Amino acid sequence: MRNVIEIKGLNYKYPNGVQALKDLNLSVKEGSKIGLIGPNGAGKTTFLLHLNGIISLDPTLTILGMQMKKKNVNSIRRQLGIVFQDPDDQLFSTTVFDDIAYGPLNMGLAKEEVIERTNKALSQVEMLKFSGHSPHHLSFGEKKRAAIATILSMEPEIMVLDEPSSNLDPKHRRQLIEILRSIDKTMIIASHDLEMIYELCDDTVLLNGGRIVTSGKTADILSNEELMLQNCLEVPLTLKYQ
Numbered sequence: 001m002r003n004v005i006e007i008k009g010l011n012y013k014y015p016n017g018v019q020a021l022k023d024l025n026l027s028v029k030e031g032s033k034i035g036l037i038g039p040n041g042a043g044k045t046t047f048l049l050h051l052n053g054i055i056s057l058d059p060t061l062t063i064l065g066m067q068m069k070k071k072n073v074n075s076i077r078r079q080l081g082i083v084f085q086d087p088d089d090q091l092f093s094t095t096v097f098d099d100i101a102y103g104p105l106n107m108g109l110a111k112e113e114v115i116e117r118t119n120k121a122l123s124q125v126e127m128l129k130f131s132g133h134s135p136h137h138l139s140f141g142e143k144k145r146a147a148i149a150t151i152l153s154m155e156p157e158i159m160v161l162d163e164p165s166s167n168l169d170p171k172h173r174r175q176l177i178e179i180l181r182s183i184d185k186t187m188i189i190a191s192h193d194l195e196m197i198y199e200l201c202d203d204t205v206l207l208n209g210g211r212i213v214t215s216g217k218t219a220d221i222l223s224n225e226e227l228m229l230q231n232c233l234e235v236p237l238t239l240k241y242q
């Protein structure tokens with residue numbers, strides 16, 4: 001399997017001087033689902049926002065063979081979709097339908113296909129009935145589901161999800177897990193929902209203080225009580241009592 005993401009020595013300092021990422025190195029194989037875990041402020045979101053060049057165009061990143069630079073960034077964004085941690089950063093149209101249709105429309109797809117993909121994505125997250133609603137009038141969990149649909153409709157090669165299950169009720173969290181499980185694409189999922197990470201991701205990267213503390217098999221990392229406690233995490237119950 002080829003590497004679809006290659007990162008060699010990524011550093012990032014915010015303008016206020018916070019060094020959020022320190023010498024990150026990572027290779028992600030096509031089709032793998034990678035969990036990204038670590039305490040608040042570890043750098044997970046900062047890292048994910050580098051993957052499609054939102055925070056900076058950093059040439060230490062290569063996505064699908066394309067180096068992160070101005071001339072490639074639009075192609076990268078068509079093939080790597082991000083669900084933001086805060087759905088208010090994702091939803092900006094007058095209606096939920098328009099937000100979900102935005103990606104496929106920008107990809108230049110025919111009108112019929114845009115409509116079909118949009119309705120399919122809305123139905124996957126059970127948001128069809130909100131199609132004509134303003135995104136601003138949704139509950140937080142509904143916004144989160146709409147934000148997830150914005151990348152389902154794009155069907156990107158790589159899906160990057162920042163806390164996708166946060167604020168979802170148990171039924172819709174379960175639905176999300178089953179949707180993600182059924183999609184055979186490369187995914188990076190940042191979350192504090194370690195049970196979800198355990199269910200979905202074969203491999204996990206543990207970040208703390210902007211550095212990769214360790215990476216490897218999800219079950220090995222999540223079952224390591226000392227490692228979990230040192231990093232403000234907790235062994236998920238499923239692993240603790242199995």
Ligand SMILES: Nc1ncnc2c1ncn2[C@@H]1O[C@H](COP(=O)(O)OP(=O)(O)OP(=O)(O)O)[C@@H](O)[C@H]1O
Pocket residue numbers: 014015016018020038039040041042043044045046047085
């Ligand atoms: N826009 C910003 N300007 C300055 N510092 C920032 C900015 N955004 C984040 N930081 C800092 O960068 C570090 C990493 O933050 P980041 O949001 O990437 O963490 P995270 O791992 O996603 O945390 P969480 O689990 O809370 O989502 C933190 O110390 C944070 O305070």
Ligand SMILES: [Mg+2]
Pocket residue numbers: 044045046085162
């Ligand atoms: Mg975050």
